[in-house]
Amino acid sequence: MIKEGDIIKIILIDDPSKQYIKKVKKGVIFEDHKRNKLTFEDIINKHYGAIINNFIILKPTTQEFILYYLKRKTQIIYPKDSAYLALKLGINPNSKVLEVSAGSGAMSIILLKYLYPTGLLISIDKNLDFLLNTKKNLVDFCILENINYLKNIFFLNFDVFFKSIDNLFKIKFSSCILDIPELNDIVDKVFNLLDNSGTIGIVLPTANQVIEAIQKLKSSNFCDIEVEEILLRKYKTNYQRFRPFDIMTAHTAYIITAKKFTS
Amino acid sequence: MIKEGDIIKIILIDDPSKQYIKKVKKGVIFEDHKRNKLTFEDIINKHYGAIINNFIILKPTTQEFILYYLKRKTQIIYPKDSAYLALKLGINPNSKVLEVSAGSGAMSIILLKYLYPTGLLISIDKNLDFLLNTKKNLVDFCILENINYLKNIFFLNFDVFFKSIDNLFKIKFSSCILDIPELNDIVDKVFNLLDNSGTIGIVLPTANQVIEAIQKLKSSNFCDIEVEEILLRKYKTNYQRFRPFDIMTAHTAYIITAKKFTS
Amino acid sequence: MIKEGDIIKIILIDDPSKQYIKKVKKGVIFEDHKRNKLTFEDIINKHYGAIINNFIILKPTTQEFILYYLKRKTQIIYPKDSAYLALKLGINPNSKVLEVSAGSGAMSIILLKYLYPTGLLISIDKNLDFLLNTKKNLVDFCILENINYLKNIFFLNFDVFFKSIDNLFKIKFSSCILDIPELNDIVDKVFNLLDNSGTIGIVLPTANQVIEAIQKLKSSNFCDIEVEEILLRKYKTNYQRFRPFDIMTAHTAYIITAKKFTS
Amino acid sequence: MIKEGDIIKIILIDDPSKQYIKKVKKGVIFEDHKRNKLTFEDIINKHYGAIINNFIILKPTTQEFILYYLKRKTQIIYPKDSAYLALKLGINPNSKVLEVSAGSGAMSIILLKYLYPTGLLISIDKNLDFLLNTKKNLVDFCILENINYLKNIFFLNFDVFFKSIDNLFKIKFSSCILDIPELNDIVDKVFNLLDNSGTIGIVLPTANQVIEAIQKLKSSNFCDIEVEEILLRKYKTNYQRFRPFDIMTAHTAYIITAKKFTS
Numbered sequence A, B, C, D: 001m002i003k004e005g006d007i008i009k010i011i012l013i014d015d016p017s018k019q020y021i022k023k024v025k026k027g028v029i030f031e032d033h034k035r036n037k038l039t040f041e042d043i044i045n046k047h048y049g050a051i052i053n054n055f056i057i058l059k060p061t062t063q064e065f066i067l068y069y070l071k072r073k074t075q076i077i078y079p080k081d082s083a084y085l086a087l088k089l090g091i092n093p094n095s096k097v098l099e100v101s102a103g104s105g106a107m108s109i110i111l112l113k114y115l116y117p118t119g120l121l122i123s124i125d126k127n128l129d130f131l132l133n134t135k136k137n138l139v140d141f142c143i144l145e146n147i148n149y150l151k152n153i154f155f156l157n158f159d160v161f162f163k164s165i166d167n168l169f170k171i172k173f174s175s176c177i178l179d180i181p182e183l184n185d186i187v188d189k190v191f192n193l194l195d196n197s198g199t200i201g202i203v204l205p206t207a208n209q210v211i212e213a214i215q216k217l218k219s220s221n222f223c224d225i226e227v228e229e230i231l232l233r234k235y236k237t238n239y240q241r242f243r244p245f246d247i248m249t250a251h252t253a254y255i256i257t258a259k260k261f262t263s
Helices: A063-068 A080-090 A106-115 A127-146 A186-193 A207-219 B062-068 B079-089 B106-115 B128-145 B188-193 B207-219 C064-070 C079-089 C106-115 C127-145 C186-193 C207-219 D062-068 D077-089 D104-113 D127-144 D186-193 D205-221
Strands: A008-013 A019-023 A029-031 A037-038 A055-058 A097-098 A121-123 A152-157 A174-179 A195-203 A223-237 A248-251 A254-260 B007-012 B020-021 B029-031 B037-038 B055-058 B097-099 B122-123 B152-156 B173-178 B196-204 B222-235 B247-249 B256-259 C007-012 C019-023 C029-031 C038-040 C054-057 C098-100 C120-124 C153-156 C173-178 C194-204 C222-235 C245-250 C254-260 D007-012 D019-023 D029-031 D037-039 D055-058 D096-100 D119-126 D153-159 D173-178 D194-203 D221-234 D247-249 D254-260
Touching: A008 A063, A008 A127, A008 B222, A019 A063, A019 C064, A055 B222, A063 A080, A063 A106, A063 A127, A063 B079, A080 A106, A080 A195, A080 A223, A080 A254, A080 B079, A080 D119, A097 A106, A097 A186, A106 A121, A106 A127, A106 B106, A127 A152, A174 A186, A186 A195, A195 A207, A207 A223, A207 A254, A207 D205, A223 A248, A223 B007, A223 B055, A223 C064, A223 D019, A223 D205, B007 B062, B007 B128, B029 D205, B037 D247, B062 B079, B062 B106, B062 B128, B079 B106, B079 B173, B079 B196, B079 B222, B079 B256, B097 B106, B097 B188, B097 C054, B106 B122, B106 B128, B173 B188, B188 B196, B188 B207, B196 B207, B207 B222, B207 B256, B207 C207, B222 B247, B256 D029, C007 C127, C007 D221, C019 C064, C054 D221, C064 C079, C064 C106, C064 C127, C064 D077, C079 C106, C079 C173, C079 C222, C079 C254, C079 D062, C079 D077, C079 D194, C098 C106, C098 C186, C106 C120, C106 C127, C127 C153, C173 C186, C186 C194, C186 C207, C194 C207, C207 C254, C222 C245, C222 D055, C245 D062, D007 D127, D019 D062, D062 D077, D062 D104, D062 D127, D077 D104, D077 D173, D077 D194, D077 D221, D096 D104, D096 D186, D096 D247, D104 D119, D127 D153, D173 D186, D186 D194, D186 D205, D194 D205, D205 D221, D205 D254, D221 D247, D247 D254
Parallel strands: A097 A121, A097 A174, A121 A152, A174 A195, B097 B122, B097 B173, B122 B152, B173 B196, C098 C120, C098 C173, C120 C153, C173 C194, D096 D119, D096 D173, D119 D153, D173 D194
Antiparallel strands: A008 A019, A008 A055, A029 A037, A195 A254, A223 A254, A223 B222, A248 C245, B007 B020, B007 B055, B029 B037, B196 B256, B222 B256, B247 D247, C007 C019, C007 C054, C029 C038, C194 C254, C222 C254, C222 D221, D007 D019, D007 D055, D029 D037, D194 D254, D221 D254
16 A cells, blocks of 8 residues: 555656656645646555556666666766666675765665675765765655665764775675775775675776776785676567667776675 | 685686686595686685685676576576576565575575565466475575575475366455466466566567567556666777777577556 | 868777767867867867877778767668678678668768779668768768769669569669568569669568568569677677677668579 | 689578588588588589589678688777778778788778778788788688779888888878877878878777877877777567577677868
8 A cells, every 4th residue: 555655656658658656745746748647645544556547556676776866976886886886896685885975865776675684784884965965765665665774874974085984894794885986095094894705896987097096906816806887778669560779878887796704 | 714515716817717616625635627616614714805826716696606606407588688687576585475486596596685674576487396496596696695585585496377266265355476488377367467567578588479478468557668678798808908898798588577556 | 180171089098988979070079978078179289199188089980980970860880790690691792782771871981992983872862861861971971981982873762662663674683682661572673673683682670570571582583591699799898807798789670681593 | 693702601401500601612612511522613604503413502701701711910900890990991992091000900801882883991010921811811802802902002111110100101191090009190191191181090999009099199180089889689580489699799899980171
């Protein structure tokens, strides 16, 4: 049953390409691009999947939440990349993960899904606004999946380039994810924070940054360095004219992973 | 500390492209392609990430376990595809998922990671051997991540084309994944097994099958039909000569997702 | 020296992403998107490559002519596809080529470049308007490259589905290119028009059409059947931030080639 | 009719994936991988496309000649790349083209097809062996297409890094193609050799080289700089199971093009 506060996906029967993800609030009237109206009060207590006034009301998926609902204050890591990266880092409910930076929480959501219910995520961002936004996005995500992922995440607000992270933590991390524009000496520092055989993941948009990152990983004691990119190609669903869409996203980020070893 | 029974990754310092994933057993001596030897007894009680006799001993990641350790009796769904598919289906610890068929358990592993600790996976296969192999793979995977994922999965051994699944389950499923060569009337049947707004995922290697699947999804009451493929491009990690590898996997499967609605 | 009637490319020094391909006509004043003006009379007798009023005046290339100057009455075959297709068909100055249909002449231009000066291109279209437009495009292309490619092409205006092509030609063709939405019995007919070991090229946008085309090629006596697609990925040219563009063309057409054999 | 000295393609009726490109010589007996025999004397005076002893005898295409017959002394530029590059440089029968270096002649063949019969190609290589091999390949290619492309090419044997090319030529070139591992000051020198609005094409395998090349092109007076790569994806031709091949070539080269302007 749809309740007040639920996050719903609305699609138009006549034009399924138009999609909206919204939070149900009493008193609010939704309007599509053709000014067709849907009073949210009318859908409360209806079941998901129902048709109301030429709209289909659906439950959004994780991927839809991240792509179309998450409030963005930054460029996000896309689900195609983050889900794969989490597997390459071996995140599981026993993992302790450090994330620099939180961004808008798109990566945090995926990490928390792999960490739940006993893992730990420490999410650092120098920008307090970004942390607050990430927190808000996570609260909504917890509503969507009706799971309290928040108990597994701690937020830290500081700049890793100005405040030393060397002696900050009493634990070692099993994985660390870097999503920051400048690596500087952070790769070396992360090496010290990682457990033996711990994994590092770095997400970078440009080849120049990747070249620099590989160099730094090699000069620290990282092995098993891999660089990959993931291309997602979507197809039109006219079964009499099956073919790819005309355009696609050509680039989001290079994904780098490596493991710590100790001589 | 590495214990007997642990699953480890061995890489060669001199030639990191050579990688082996093995289970540690006393009395066993590992030999690489150049006949260098490693007595497993020597690595017990060493820490992960250590160098022993020109070998680095690492903890395998989820992705490495699936790609290089899983015993395959069938073609598997690749991590790049399965991790993304789980996000598109919205799998979470409240989900109830039906998987037809179990294959070798590559998809089951991913589903269990998203379902843990309170979700449910029912995995059907007509081939008992495949189920037993999947079970064995999952037992090893539980060892790797030290998590008891097995409590969330139930195996059923029958052929969905000969035995009716119509009245088999007293619950409705939030998601169903089909990885079978012939769809026949199974799409219609899955529709009835799904909860309102429930999601279906279909993994198919050929365009002909996708064309047929789209047609069936449209003739049942499925909406939000999407067809995608994921291409993974790997890069060489020589930072002075950064470039993609010469060859890549060009195709694994088309990934189809859709949602149930009810008029 | 730039003369009246020349086809030129204009780029803006301040914003090189803005590009225009124009024919130089006295009395015409060109205006860019910011209403900067360029009187064409001022550039006559200037040399190509010169800067005039913050505009650089360049000679367009074949690819630019096809993509940005050609008047389109139809979907065109893109240079990335047509140049490769011509090589796969083995077009050379001894070839006799049949093209159905002419479309807007984008493929004809490439064929003529490979056929010049002694080959033959017969270009059929049921739509007289399209033929006239193709002719006009070719006239402009001859101006651009200062070569009389027109002597190598003959236009025929009829519908291959209504008028029989069986006994139309006294010659045999070394290659035939089909760019038509419905193949019907045309593959069989082309077989008879082709020389021994002659090549056929078919350009089709959907997988359903390709599936049908392969079936027809196999049921006729065609061998060496190949299906390919070409993806063009463009990179940003900021050398400090080298990376692919965010979006790309994901699909133009599947390219099918085959050869006639005789038992 | 097949004559002695002709270059032919042999495919096996029973296994069309096995393909051979050979020169017909009396007295030679061809043997396939299963030791089936074909006496070349038997096929002289047969027509192309004929079946002889379970072999189909075909005329190779330009693409097949380059990929499967050309004697390689170096890494070649692939037809998918070279055909497109020639269009981006605007090569035509009025062009004067400088090619550094000749390599094995794979690019030269494409250039000559666009230049014939009145254009000029000057092909430089520091390695005399490579030039002799290119010449030999071109002689064979002239036999294949029965066109005398050789009259349009001049070979020069020297090292552009040791011998100055500044005052070597009395003509200006309309295009220059660089296929050399180190650019050094050659981009600047080429600028001086080019006609106004002349085009430069650079083919490079690594991102590091591309980053350096863009920088050099910008510091010389080149505009319209574009970097592209072409991915060729091949499909299986089983029309009941239409799908891409499992693996593909993931990378050959980045293609850079630019135009000279003069302030």
